[in-house]
Amino acid sequence: MLHEAGYRQRKDSRELVLTDPENNVEFFYLRPRDIAVYVGEGTLDVGITGRDLLLDSGANAEEILQLGFGESTFRYAAKPGTARSVQDFAGKRVATSYAGLVAKHLADKGVNAEVIRLDGAVETAIRLGVADVIADVVSTGTTLRQAGLELVDEPILHSEAVLIRRVGAGSVPGLEQLVRRLQGVLVARRYVMMDYDVRVEMVEEACKLTPGFESPTVSPLHREGWVAVRAMVLRKDAQRIMDDLWELGARAILVTDIHACRL
Numbered sequence: 429m430l431h432e433a434g435y436r437q438r439k440d441s442r443e444l445v446l447t448d449p450e451n452n453v454e455f456f457y458l459r460p461r462d463i464a465v466y467v468g469e470g471t472l473d474v475g476i477t478g479r480d481l482l483l484d485s486g487a488n489a490e491e492i493l494q495l496g497f498g499e500s501t502f503r504y505a506a507k508p509g510t511a512r513s514v515q516d517f518a519g520k521r522v523a524t525s526y527a528g529l530v531a532k533h534l535a536d537k538g539v540n541a542e543v544i545r546l547d548g549a550v551e552t553a554i555r556l557g558v559a560d561v562i563a564d565v566v567s568t569g570t571t572l573r574q575a576g577l578e579l580v581d582e583p584i585l586h587s588e589a590v591l592i593r594r595v596g597a598g599s600v601p602g603l604e605q606l607v608r609r610l611q612g613v614l615v616a617r618r619y620v621m622m623d624y625d626v627r628v629e630m631v632e633e634a635c636k637l638t639p640g641f642e643s644p645t646v647s648p649l650h651r652e653g654w655v656a657v658r659a660m661v662l663r664k665d666a667q668r669i670m671d672d673l674w675e676l677g678a679r680a681i682l683v684t685d686i687h688a689c690r691l
């Protein structure tokens with residue numbers, strides 16, 4: 429995303445620091461877990477990490493933009509049939525790499541359980557007899573299924589990658605530009621440009637299907653009684669909208685990618 433937003437990025441994952449003189453930015457490639465800590469302490473102006481790691485760290489940092497990747501839930505799991513809700517964890521051992529997050533969640537629910545902090549491979553902790561319950565990142569659920577575990581209760585939270593900054597920090601040079609550029613990348617990924625020709629009588633109906641961001645562009649065609657319409661539509665809806673436009677009599681319906689934008 430940073431590359432698409434016009435920032436210089438590393439070509440080799442062993443490069444840990446990189447300067448982008450044109451944009452006057454320094455990039456540090458850190459462990460996801462450490463990023464919120466550096467940002468919270470003010471060592472770094474902004475960071476990109478997971479919401480789950482931000483909350484777990486307890487750092488003095490806040491989300492300023494959701495980036496739409498690294499989406500996952502954070503959930504409890506146990507051997508099938510051993511627990512139905514968080515309340516059943518009372519007096520049990522809960523293993524996790526997110527001890528801060530889990531301890532807070534259990535306290536909020538009024539459940540007194542022992543939190544065991546592990547570095548990773550948490551799903552094995554139950555088989556090894558180290559814990560009765562685990563709490564971990566779940567995406568497809570494959571990891572838990574393969575470990576023979578079952579989800580318990582609702583997700584503790586929904587996470588994704590987020591841009592974060594220190595709470596109460598003063599103005600950061602270049603931050604507004606970074607946010608605007610990343611928003612441009614998000615829009616360019618989520619939306620496509622749709623063009624089509626339609627009879628004048630149908631243009632109102634057609635524009636209801638493709639209202640665009642502000643208003644679709646409608647231009648006259650050389651052919652009498654027809655207009656050309658151009659509007660941005662959500663990529664995920666593009667095929668359905670094309671079907672509906674076709675039903676209205678629209679023709680020459682074209683979809684093109686957006687490479688960059690500032691709305």
Ligand SMILES: Nc1ncnc2c1ncn2[C@@H]1O[C@H](COP(=O)(O)OP(=O)(O)OP(=O)(O)O)[C@@H](O)[C@H]1O
Nearest residue numbers: 459460461477478479480481498499500565567587
């Ligand atoms: N399977 C997944 N799907 C989506 N997001 C995930 C997944 N696994 C981890 N994450 C997210 O990635 C972020 C960092 O966790 P990750 O597990 O990648 O760190 P790590 O284990 O320290 O690094 P690595 O996996 O490269 O060893 C967290 O915010 C987490 O929610």
Ligand SMILES: O=P(O)(O)OC[C@H]1O[C@H](OP(=O)(O)OP(=O)(O)O)[C@H](O)[C@@H]1O
Nearest residue numbers: 548549564565566567568569570571572
């Ligand atoms: O629900 P799933 O789709 O199976 O994904 C969840 C798994 O993905 C992550 O592990 P990762 O592969 O990053 O390994 P790690 O434990 O070394 O971080 C996470 O820690 C879970 O174990």
Ligand SMILES: [Mg+2]
Nearest residue numbers: 460548549565
């Ligand atoms: Mg991982």
